[in-house]
Amino acid sequence: MPHTPWTFAARTNDVRRSFIREILKVTADPSIISFAGGLPHPGLFPTQALARAAEAVVGRSGAASLQYSTTEGDPNLRAFIAARYRKRFGLDVDPDWIIVTTGSQQALDLLAKAFLDPGDRVLVERPGYIGAIQLFSLFQAAFDSVPLDDDGPDPQALGRALSGSGPRLFYAVPNFQNPSGVTWSRSRRELAAGLLAGSPAILVEDDPYGELRFLGEHQTPLYALRPERTFLLGSFSKIVSPGLRVGWLVADPEARQKLVTLKQASDLHTSTLAQGILVRYLAENDLDAHVERIRTAYRRQRDLMVARIEELFPPGVRCTRPEGGMFLWITLPESVSAFDVFDAAIKEKVAFVPGGPFFVDGTGANTMRLNFSNSDEERIDVGMRRLAACLDRVLARQASGRAACTSS
């Protein structure tokens, strides 16, 4: 269909196709062992229980699960979410403060629609979740970022970033962050809550991984420390199934009204059927026991990945040892580009995500994200050996000034 070229709206100028999606295409080759994606392990989906729930909901409750439904979301699902906050944290969330969203990615879209004018300052972590950066780019945010250390955002940098008029919105993933695996310590949470107290800045606390804690105590959500002007996001993607596309957003009543109107304009409501299946599944199964199975498996996978790194990776390579979640974070010597390692690794039939695209300030070229949730232990073992061999060669080349790295 030849025609004059398209012109797109100004907001799309800085929005690029996700780099990760491009990488995932490369890794579709089944001979490649991929630590690149951010997928839960499919063997841990409660497949049979969801099949029974699906059959029961459609076959018995019938038409109601197939009809249009309220924009706010299934009341039983919202009650379950509220009760779980009470149980896990003693946190008082009214089911009426919850909006069910089409995955928590949609919550970001709704919050940006509600609050971001072009040029508004958005503070993100460095590194930060790339899906949020992509979405806020589309709303023409001016990014600022705060670096992470092992305990969360750097205190001094956070103080500077939140001083003065502060950002319009601060987006953070305080538990087992994607990509770094970092969890904010209690004292960093209190520091941030203190800095935000009395500030008009909106805090978006995204918590898709919080339930996947392998050891230690659950950390109190920032929402509990500074509820006003904080939106707490959650998701069933990592604890039940991402294919359902069911997440949620905890909002205060006034903002919620606006967000519901925006959701209605965006997709009317989240799939009635997906919500109905989830409600039935949650009523008839023990979510705690299921999450415990996921935790146990992911912990073993993490342990194996960390062990192989400690055993096999060359000196000068650092890695996080996250207390939960799905990702490890590798920092290479400063002079080494993770893109060079990536090119070499693909030849070795192993993949990961170079960390640079997670940094809004253009740094991070020497970092890498490794996913440990999606791979069996055997593939982790083989893949990490391949990656170690490749790193050895790239670092040796670097040291000797040699020109190329090949596996053969």
Add this chain to the structure above:
Amino acid sequence: MPHTPWTFAARTNDVRRSFIREILKVTADPSIISFAGGLPHPGLFPTQALARAAEAVVGRSGAASLQYSTTEGDPNLRAFIAARYRKRFGLDVDPDWIIVTTGSQQALDLLAKAFLDPGDRVLVERPGYIGAIQLFSLFQAAFDSVPLDDDGPDPQALGRALSGSGPRLFYAVPNFQNPSGVTWSRSRRELAAGLLAGSPAILVEDDPYGELRFLGEHQTPLYALRPERTFLLGSFSKIVSPGLRVGWLVADPEARQKLVTLKQASDLHTSTLAQGILVRYLAENDLDAHVERIRTAYRRQRDLMVARIEELFPPGVRCTRPEGGMFLWITLPESVSAFDVFDAAIKEKVAFVPGGPFFVDGTGANTMRLNFSNSDEERIDVGMRRLAACLDRVLARQASGRAACTSS
């Protein structure tokens, strides 16, 4: 949670909660016979077939139906949609031109994100679909409108609206439109395609109701007459189930790339499970036979509603007799306000939607939308008798200058 008042982004200033949603709250009272909603008849959902499909997809295909999936949508579903265009219209649509969306409402959100800068002119029908008006308001469109007659948009007004630089985007529902029930004739389609030829204006052809034709031949989509710069939208909501939230968008390859990126930022992808259930259902059932059952039922419901209007409504009231879809459109004498009729009707325990909110130019106060798809014949009979009695009284009051209308 007391705090300083929220300030929202400028784009939300003109976006109001849907008037229809407010009305639907009033009509939640089960003693009210409601012709207000826009819901399919739940008795016509293929409930048992979908229950079997759900159980089979999750229980047998298992994990793949529960995992993250591609933003573009299930390839089998896109192939089905393309094949159906070929079968119905001889229309050549490559499955790769199709993006599966979270209901066709999301297609509007993606198109607005891709193409609308604040202040861009958007042309809509008068009356027009309120969900699109709400969404384009959020993208700060400057609305223009073209009045509809029984054959589609008024030719002279359409010529004027598309002349000069024309609108950035023209949104139309050419088959059994919501709210009017109007279908564009072949000659109006050709006129519009001619006026749009060579114009840079984007045409968004929304076709959720086209399959629900009671008599006569399917009309060729505008997309077939002017494919370049036209986006054709469809949905399974009215022919299978709206609770699945599965619609689609046909786009040209260059624009599609941008739209996929925008969808990825908006909700990653549409529910893998809902798509999987639909693919299985469509493979194992005869959609044509199912749609024929819907057509037969809705036709009888329309016939009964039209018969009661012709029998019982006072002189001076006009109504459309749509060839398909879900809605009838009533025009009252110019001096009568449909809001007055609405207030009186609620007291009589019958409801509809006053037409004014469907007009972007503030006219239409004397119009009403009646839905015939969601009600059984008995309720149509009783409800129309109540509505006729109420109209009699409001029109008599109008004529005599009397002050109030009550049912008792």
